[in-house]
Amino acid sequence: MAVKRPNVIGRIETLLDAQDDRTVGTSMRMPASLRDAAALAVEHLHVARSTTALTAEALRCRLEAIVLQAALDSHYRENPGARPSLGDLAVAAAELDGHPLAPRPQVLRRAAEEVVRSHPDADADDVLLWAEAQASVAG
């Protein structure tokens, strides 16, 4: 039986929010090289308590991103006017980071228009980098 997409998203959210410390063994297969890389990162770079913890954190982070974007996409479908432009996103990113160009939104919007012409898939951070480089060159 097919399950509706919103129901799946809601179920994933519920599971992500669950305060449940139980663990399960899985038969999940992964490339041996990836497993070895993770083990090295844990042992020598101390990026997590264990490779299991590292894997779980990465999986949680990815699922969080998926459900958040799904919620936003659903909102944009119902409210097309709410979808931010690349310029809007560049301004928002600059504001959140306290970027020196945040008080100059017109510069960021112009940079977004320039960047997207040659890089249609550019995101807000690409625009910030471009605008920063342009500002640096301009002195």
Add this chain to the structure above:
Amino acid sequence: MTRVRTVVLDNEGVQALSSSTHPKHAQVIAHVQVVAHRKAKAIPLDILAPTAVRVEAGWDRRARSAALINHLRIADVPLDTPSADVAAELVVRLQVSVADAHLGATVASVADRGAVAIITSDPADMAAVSGPVPVTIVTI
């Protein structure tokens, strides 16, 4: 300049996300979209709402009107015992609201994770309750 690690919402930030007709809705949605893009790139970044701010903004997670904001992966920060102590000190010292004081306590509790940004319509009070933690104040 360092990339933001934690975004904290004040009353106006919550209200802007709760209703698509709020005048600041599109602006704050853009901030959430930036968070979503960065999460997709595995950049750690959290959005938090102190529970006292939720109360002040009228965000009841059980309400149908909260359907959108409930899905934006905004974590509650409860007013637990240590936070209540910090918030009480802020109320006495600065004569701010309970919600603003809880927000200040929240900022103090997450400051060691990395840079903090506050989305607010009240930059002066936010700067006061956050001190001495350096925060980026995003005025909407």
